[in-house]
């Protein structure tokens with residue numbers, strides 16, 4: 001099966017359109033004010049409106065207030081929520097919306113148990129643990145921590161870039177890759193050549 005690709009942290013319509021034309025499966029927009037990739041609801045709505053059919057929009061939150069999430073869902077065409085904080089499963093389920101749960105991996109993370117806890121998620125996203133940084137850190141983690149036993153689609157994230165995407169697919173066999181800083185020219189600004197290389201290498205490796 002082809003490995004899907006989500007590129008996260010778009011702030012500009014033209015970058016998102018470029019990625020869509022390359023064949024990206026999902027575009028991520030970050031609603032987390034401390035992030036340099038944080039977008040306003042208006043920015044996200046413009047990006048979402050510009051996209052062609054069949055490109056998913058993923059809205060990323062970190063322990064956000066439900067009121068913010070509901071406002072985004074009312075004003076932006078969102079296909080999937082990404083919870084990148086410490087949200088318990090019951091808080092992820094209240095929106096009647098497909099969701100993925102991000103886990104920041106440490107040596108004792110129980111991925112099998114988490115797949116049971118978040119059993120109704122559309123995927124479990126495994127990212128690097130970086131003290132003081134919630135995500136988008138550009139750090140990777142030890143892929144050997146990922147068990148072979150999978151009851152949910154596994155989305156691999158953390159420090160991915162064109163240089164390691166092929167190796168990541170071979171080693172982990174994930175459902176999808178999620179990349180942010182590895183295809184950037186600057187914080188929140190995507191690099192066209194890096195995005196193209198990432199998608200090309202992912203297609204070749206699958």
Ligand SMILES: O=C(O)c1ccccc1N[C@@H]1O[C@H](COP(=O)(O)O)[C@@H](O)[C@H]1O
Pocket residue numbers: 008009028030032035036037038060062084125127134135136137138139157158159160178179180181182
């Ligand atoms: O992108 C961000 O700024 C961000 C902020 C807070 C939580 C998550 C964030 N991004 C997610 O982090 C991972 C890994 O990113 P990177 O490729 O290592 O830069 C990815 O899932 C992004 O969606």
